Every structure is written in C-alpha cells, then in structure tokens.
Amino acid sequence: MSNTPQPAPVAEERIELKARNVSFAWENTPLHWIPGDPFAGHTINVLHLLLPAGERWFVHVYKQVLPLITDERLREDVIGFIGQEAMHSAAHDDVLPHLKKLGLDPTPYTAQVDWLFEKLLGDRTLPPGRARRWWLMERVATIAAIEHYTAFLGNWILNAEKLDRCGADPTMLDLLRWHGAEEVEHRSVAFELFTHLDGGYRRRVRTWATAFTALAFLWQRGTRFFMANDPTPTVGRASLAAFYRAGRAGMLPSTPAMLRAVPRYLSRDYHPSQEGSTAQALAYLASSPGAGGGR
Numbered sequence: 001m002s003n004t005p006q007p008a009p010v011a012e013e014r015i016e017l018k019a020r021n022v023s024f025a026w027e028n029t030p031l032h033w034i035p036g037d038p039f040a041g042h043t044i045n046v047l048h049l050l051l052p053a054g055e056r057w058f059v060h061v062y063k064q065v066l067p068l069i070t071d072e073r074l075r076e077d078v079i080g081f082i083g084q085e086a087m088h089s090a091a092h093d094d095v096l097p098h099l100k101k102l103g104l105d106p107t108p109y110t111a112q113v114d115w116l117f118e119k120l121l122g123d124r125t126l127p128p129g130r131a132r133r134w135w136l137m138e139r140v141a142t143i144a145a146i147e148h149y150t151a152f153l154g155n156w157i158l159n160a161e162k163l164d165r166c167g168a169d170p171t172m173l174d175l176l177r178w179h180g181a182e183e184v185e186h187r188s189v190a191f192e193l194f195t196h197l198d199g200g201y202r203r204r205v206r207t208w209a210t211a212f213t214a215l216a217f218l219w220q221r222g223t224r225f226f227m228a229n230d231p232t233p234t235v236g237r238a239s240l241a242a243f244y245r246a247g248r249a250g251m252l253p254s255t256p257a258m259l260r261a262v263p264r265y266l267s268r269d270y271h272p273s274q275e276g277s278t279a280q281a282l283a284y285l286a287s288s289p290g291a292g293g294g295r
C-alpha cells in the first residue's frame with residue numbers, strides 16, 4: 001500500500017451497486033441516429049467497438065483482484081461494479097449486428113480491439129510473485145484512469161440536451177444514458193480499489209498517460225473506420241476540426257471540457273465523487289425505458 005495521502009470522498013449516501021437488467025429494441029434505429037450529423041453519431045458509435053472487449057477485460061482483471069481486497073465494503077462495491085460492467089459490455093455488443101444489418105460491418109475493427117485487450121493487456125505468462133503483482137497493479141491503475149473518462153462521458157451524456165433537441169434516436173440515447181448513469185453511479189469504485197491496493201502517484205500518472213494516449217488513438221481510428229465504411233457516400237471524412245465543431249455545437253463533449261478533465265485526475269486531491277451527480281444518475285435510471293423505468 002502507498003504512503004501517499006489520499007483525498008477523502010465527497011460525503012454522499014453510500015448506495016449498493018447492482019446490475020440492472022436491460023433490453024433495447026434496435027429495429028427502428030437508423031444508421032445516422034443523430035439526424036444530420038453522421039460524424040457525431042459515428043464518434044459516439046466507437047463506444048460499441050471498444051466497450052464490449054474493454055469492459056470484459058475490466059471484469060477479467062477485477063476477478064483476479066477480489067482475493068486481495070481486505071475491506072469488505074469495497075469488496076461488495078467491486079462485485080457490484082463487475083456485474084454492471086458485464087451488462088454494459090453485452091448491451092453494446094448487441095448493437096453491432098444491427099450496424100452490420102445497416103451496411104456497416106464492424107468486425108475488422110473489433111477483431112483488433114479484441115486482440116488488444118485479450119493479448120496485449122491479458123495475463124501474460126508471468127510467474128507468481130512480484131512481476132505478476134506489478135502487472136496486475138498496472139492494469140488496476142489503468143482501469144481507474146479509464147473510469148475517470150467513462151464517468152466524464154456519463155456525466156456529459158446525461159446532460160447532453162442538444163441531442164434531445166436535434167431528434168437523436170431515443171433508443172440509442174437511452175442505452176448511452178443508462179450506461180452513463182451507471183458509470184456516474186459507480187465512478188468511485190475503480191479509484192478506491194486502486195488506492196486500496198497501491199495508490200502510488202507515479203503509477204497513477206504513468207497509467208493515465210498510457211490510457212489517454214491509447215484511447216485517443218483508438219477513438220480517432222474508430223471514427224475514421226466508421227466514416228470510411230459508411231455506405232452513404234455523402235458522410236464526408238473524420239477530422240479534428242469536425243470533432244472540435246461538434247463539441248462546440250453540443251453534439252459531442254467539448255474539447256476544452258475534455259482538456260480540463262486532465263488536471264483534475266492528476267491532482268493529488270482528486271476523488272471521483274467530486275465529478276457528476278449520483279442523484280441525477282439515479283433519477284435517470286429510475287426512468288430509463290431500457291432499464292425498466294416506469295414498467
């Protein structure tokens with residue numbers, strides 16, 4: 001464990017984390033589910049490419065970590081987190097056949113993402129002992145860094161009113177908001193787990209840098225992949241300028257907001273409970289059609 005002083009979480013009522021059963025009917029969701037803005041839609045669609053393998057990987061790593069947790073409440077949170085992430089992975093996976101039916105086969109890209117998480121970030125054949133523990137802690141810290149961004153994106157999608165105003169597909173919005181709300185709900189778990197097992201500041205910075213670079217690379221590549229393979233000839237091309245414009249228009253997270261999230265994670269006072277609102281997330285989850293809200 002680290003001797004680095006750790007910030008206290010913002011006081012909030014502790015909630016029991018549990019996976020919610022969801023179901024989404026995709027038949028009426030068009031390929032360009034944000035009307036008039038295929039670029040923004042495809043940028044968000046990259047989630048369906050990365051998350052099935054990425055969140056399966058979270059679950060795989062955390063199952064190895066469970067025996068190391070000595071705090072019973074944290075252990076319960078991690079078990080709830082595992083259940084939620086497994087459900088997220090499956091729900092995003094279910095979108096892929098629909099995209100294929102609409103003429104956009106994601107398989108060439110998802111095959112590469114699967115390789116990344118299963119082989120490059122997999123267990124490796126390390127002997128028991130320091131090397132194996134080091135690699136496990138690197139992955140635990142990496143998940144904490146990624147979860148900073150899933151919470152950021154979750155908070156963004158819950159508040160992205162522009163998508164409602166422009167007539168974005170309600171089923172896709174519900175999938176994203178159900179997922180985003182659970183990301184906000186469990187936003188402290190990965191960081192608290194990292195703090196409990198290691199918490200080293202240099203490791204936090206190093207794994208953040210790797211995660212940020214990898215995510216930026218995979219995301220721009222995924223968006224280019226979708227734009228290049230979209231069967232509609234007029235969609236245009238992916239570019240940084242288009243990303244910046246869509247952020248300014250409220251169709252995507254804004255570039256300044258994303259940049260401001262960097263020093264927050266790297267601050268020694270960081271705790272994820274300082275970001276987003278649990279009350280807002282729970283209110284959405286209580287009304288989400290896909291999660292059975294109002295049923």
Ligand SMILES: [Fe+2]
Nearest residue numbers: 055085088183
């Ligand atoms: Fe998730």
Ligand SMILES: [Fe+2]
Nearest residue numbers: 085147150183
């Ligand atoms: Fe998460």
